[in-house]
Amino acid sequence: MTRAFLPALLALWASVAQGEPAHAAKHVLYLEFARGGARAADSVCRAGEAPPFRCGRAGCERALLAEVKRLYADFDVDVVLTPPAGPHLTVVISSAGGEWCNPDYGPRVRGMAPLNCAGDARWGSTAYVFACRDVQACAVRIAQESAHLVGLEHTADPEDVMYPLETGHKPRFQSHEMATLNPRCGKASQDSHALLSERLGVRGAHTR
Numbered sequence: 001m002t003r004a005f006l007p008a009l010l011a012l013w014a015s016v017a018q019g020e021p022a023h024a025a026k027h028v029l030y031l032e033f034a035r036g037g038a039r040a041a042d043s044v045c046r047a048g049e050a051p052p053f054r055c056g057r058a059g060c061e062r063a064l065l066a067e068v069k070r071l072y073a074d075f076d077v078d079v080v081l082t083p084p085a086g087p088h089l090t091v092v093i094s095s096a097g098g099e100w101c102n103p104d105y106g107p108r109v110r111g112m113a114p115l116n117c118a119g120d121a122r123w124g125s126t127a128y129v130f131a132c133r134d135v136q137a138c139a140v141r142i143a144q145e146s147a148h149l150v151g152l153e154h155t156a157d158p159e160d161v162m163y164p165l166e167t168g169h170k171p172r173f174q175s176h177e178m179a180t181l182n183p184r185c186g187k188a189s190q191d192s193h194a195l196l197s198e199r200l201g202v203r204g205a206h207t208r
């Protein structure tokens, strides 16, 4: 039994050791406040341009940044407001509804992102957030759409950022197995915190 066990342990060790360099480059999430400019080349929106982001009060861009950073605090990702030179994820944020993106979208569609099931480092993917007005609700939406870009699916836990409906709760990326909703990546459950840790790396893990 011990002999059968050993190769499995060695294989595990090798995969962990080889996994390290994947996180050597820190990931970057760029929050792009729509100014009415041209849509991204890899857009999931059918047509048009994202209508401008209009903040109701001074400083809400910074407040949104702070909230998104808080939600991503455990993970090895920089959240920035200026366009990065290197590979990055983008979330385009608009105050308007999603009708400009797809005429079929009603007010319940609050964002759209390509779901990158493999999490295969296709940096440069772009997600959209619509109807961004309330800082807290919009920050959760931004976190959810950007997490779709690295392969996270919707879950059935209202306390999880990946829960598809807005509850008024203050969700986090929950660290336990939760049922997925209408899964498209072939998994019946997801630990959102663990999967993000795997895809983005853990903050501070490489500074010890």
Ligand SMILES: [Zn+2]
Pocket: 144, 145, 148, 154, 164
């Ligand atoms: Zn979603």
